[in-house]
Amino acid sequence: MSVDFFRAECVGKSGKRVFGICDDPPPPHLPAYLDETHGEKWIAVVHNNRAIEVTFIAIDHCIDFPLLPDGKQGKKCDGMLTYEDVVIFVELKDSSQGAGAWADPAQLTATILEFEKQEEAKQLAVKIAHLVNKQKPVFDRGQQGKISQFQLDTGYVLRLNAHIDIV
Structure with missing residues (x-):
């Protein structure tokens, strides 16, 4: 079964400089969603200095994956951003626990x-992933091994940062 990552009902777009x-x-x-006006609800902040159109696709609770052998859905991140030849996968957390937990x-x-x-x-030429924790907006101390292993496993650069730059 091929997964449709671009289902219309899962897509949001913004050209704002910050959303x-x-x-x-x-x-x-x-599903996760874009918001342009309620900053207090934002888990990740997207800085779009060029004000280009960026597409957000909600994945968890919106995109169907093939079922696992036990009949359940597998793990899915919250969504992805796309623009030009770039994809940025995003997992959103809101946890005060230590990094080992989130x-x-x-x-x-x-x-x-x-x-x-x-x-x-x-x-897509540029492939990035952001693991975001609203309560720890910039956090990569002690995580270099995890970041390196992620790149080996996926080919994607992993960032532990709530600020996502559209460059």
Whole structure:
């Protein structure tokens, strides 16, 4: 089964210079989404200094993946940003716990490996992943081994930062 990562009902767009990505706490389980006006809800902040159109695609709770052998859905990250020949996968957290509890890129890895099976992945030159924690906006201390392993596993650069730059 081929995964449709570009379902229209999962897509949001913004050309604002600054906007956010939100993921409201459960319940209910709704997909992550773009927001241009309610900064207090933003988990990730997107800095789009060129004011180009950026597409956000909600993945978790919006895109269907093939079921695992046990009949359940596998891990999925919250969404991805795309523009030009760039893709940025995003996993959103809001945790005060230490990095050992929240800085696990497994959801990003699973989503990226599924995405890389798609023809669209071959058209993208820049591939990045952001693991974002609203309560720890910049956090990579002590995580270099995890960051290096992620790049070996996926071919993507991993950033632990709530600020995403559109360059």
